[in-house]
Amino acid sequence: MSGILPYPLLSLALLALWLLLNQSISAGHVILGSVLAVLASWAMAALRPEKPCIRRPGAALRLTGMVVVDILRSNLAVGRIIVRSREPGVNAGFMTIPLDMRSRQGLAVLSIIITSTPGTIWVNYDAAKSTLLLHVLDLVDETVWIRTIKGRYERLLMEIFE
Amino acid sequence: MTALGDLPTWAAFIVSFCVVLGAAVTLIGTIGLLRLGNFYARVHAPTLGATLGMGSILLGSTFYFSVLESRPVVHEILIAVFVTLTTPVTLMLLARAALYRDLTEGSTEVPASEVVEDLIPPG
Secondary structure, three states: OOOOOOOHHHHHHHHHHHHHHHOOOOHHHHHHHHHHHHHHHHHHHHHOOOOOOOOOHHHHHHHHHHHHHHHHHHHHHHHHHHHHOOOOOOOOEEEEEEOOOOOHHHHHHHHHHHHHOOOEEEEEEEOOOOEEEEEEOOOOOHHHHHHHHHHHHHHHHHHHHO | OHHHHOOOHHHHHHHHHHHHHHHHHHHHHHHHHHHOOOHHHHHHOOHHHHHHHHHHHHHHHHHHHHHHHOOOOOOHHHHHHHHHHHHHHHHHHHHHHHHHHHHHOOOOOOOOOOOOHHHOOOO
């Protein structure tokens, strides 16, 4: 398995990408896409990245659903601040959150979640102290944000990647 | 605009709703870019266009082409995936560059340098 397919998930994703781009699931495209996906995963193997393993696919699905809902809700919240507030951004500020997660894949996914959610931006992660510096647009109560990020995202991500 | 005539009215309503909603959300994000006070707050505004704005316009596009060609056309998913994966890189780069600039200028409005010491190169 590891000889021919060093990164099965990557190969699968590339094959899906190829089929979606060509908008066809004909045998020819499946074969061509599979060859390209396997070749690309060999090229990737030369870089020797850490191999991610997704332990709980169910948790990953739950996390995806939760993130989509949170992104919609914070779109509304940030939109309201921009349109309604007389002095938008007056509550904005930095905050630090201590993280327990060490997995690099988990941290990468967390950074994408936090940054693509309107209203929060990942600024800096300190690997030595394992603290995360965030900038939040509506920083009224820090504990709410700590609870959201640690309780909702970090716990699930640790279940998935660690 | 010949293709538009082939679209049934009910489908045209759904498509226009999605596209107008997406455009409106993106416009609000752009207004935020103008109205918000400082650089760090301003970085938040364009994410509206990159999430709900993008999603809504892509949904309209998927629906339009699926109805028009009478088969599911879903390769807009790829646009969503790539935008979602690449936007954070740019935003983090901008935020970190701004923080680095403010720290080297000795601004008091950003966290003290010991909090973010690994941004400052040694020596």
